[in-house]
Amino acid sequence: MISNRAVSLFRLSVSSMSVFAMGLLxxxxxxxxxxxxxxxxxxxxxxxxxxxxxGINDDKQAVxxxxxxxEEELNAYVWKNNELEQQLVLxxxxxxxxxxxxxxxxxxxxxNVVDTPGVDDLVETELTKDQVGxxxxxxxxxxxxxxxxxxLEREQKKERILKSLQKQIKKQxxxxxxxxxVARVKVGLPADRFQPIVEYDNSGKAIVKExxxxxxxxAFRRARRGxxxxxxxxxx
Numbered sequence: 130m131i132s133n134r135a136v137s138l139f140r141l142s143v144s145s146m147s148v149f150a151m152g153l154l155x156x157x158x159x160x161x162x163x164x165x166x167x168x169x170x171x172x173x174x175x176x177x178x179x180x181x182x183x184g185i186n187d188d189k190q191a192v193x194x195x196x197x198x199x200e201e202e203l204n205a206y207v208w209k210n211n212e213l214e215q216q217l218v219l220x221x222x223x224x225x226x227x228x229x230x231x232x233x234x235x236x237x238x239x240x241n242v243v244d245t246p247g248v249d250d251l252v253e254t255e256l257t258k259d260q261v262g263x264x265x266x267x268x269x270x271x272x273x274x275x276x277x278x279x280x281l282e283r284e285q286k287k288e289r290i291l292k293s294l295q296k297q298i299k300k301q302x303x304x305x306x307x308x309x310x311v312a313r314v315k316v317g318l319p320a321d322r323f324q325p326i327v328e329y330d331n332s333g334k335a336i337v338k339e340x341x342x343x344x345x346x347x348a349f350r351r352a353r354r355g356x357x358x359x360x361x362x363x364x365x
Contacts, residue, residue: 163276170196199277206284211292220298221245227305233345236312246298313348323351
């Protein structure tokens with residue numbers, strides 16, 4: 130049989146767990162989402178490292194601490210993501226062009242172009258809240274609002290996605306261009322696409338005599354007339 134003491138301990142345990150659970154519930158209900166909390170920045174500085182402070186905090190821990198304004202932190206991610214997006218579009222365009230040429234029967238293709246990874250709608254749309262109303266001066270306005278922390282987290286997530294996708298596309302592009310180079314040489318073309326032919330006049334001004342290769346038709350046309358070669362013998 131279970132002793133009375135064991136039963137009492139069991140009831141006490143259940144009671145304590147219930148109080149703990151209720152405490153968590155009420156704590157969650159009373160908390161305000163995205164509420165700005167106080168951040169301890171006090172530090173006994175011992176030195177600096179790339180704009181950050183090295184020092185001792187109140188818990189006697191050695192830390193590296195760097196403070197930024199909200200706009201500095203967010204703008205850094207926005208600018209970086211804009212740059213990553215441009216690089217991603219360029220990589221994706223080069224991959225599309227390579228797969229387009231590799232689908233050509235003259236390079237051994239079957240006429241079907243392999244799809245490239247989509248780069249649109251990478252990240253969820255902005256979680257802005259539109260409010261229409263009268264401002265303090267009695268003028269009708271539309272106000273767009275979003276929580277700073279949510280925007281910052283979204284930009285951080287976007288950066289991770291862009292870097293991952295860029296890495297994947299770059300690897301596929303390099304593989305495709307290597308295979309394309311092998312296929313081009315087999316049919317009498319230079320491994321790399323023909324580059325623009327540029328000459329300079331007496332004043333040093335560059336004059337483009339012929340644009341770079343934009344299609345296989347143009348590549349074969351230039352190959353038939355011998356193309357142009359630089360000092361290293363590479364086709365231009």
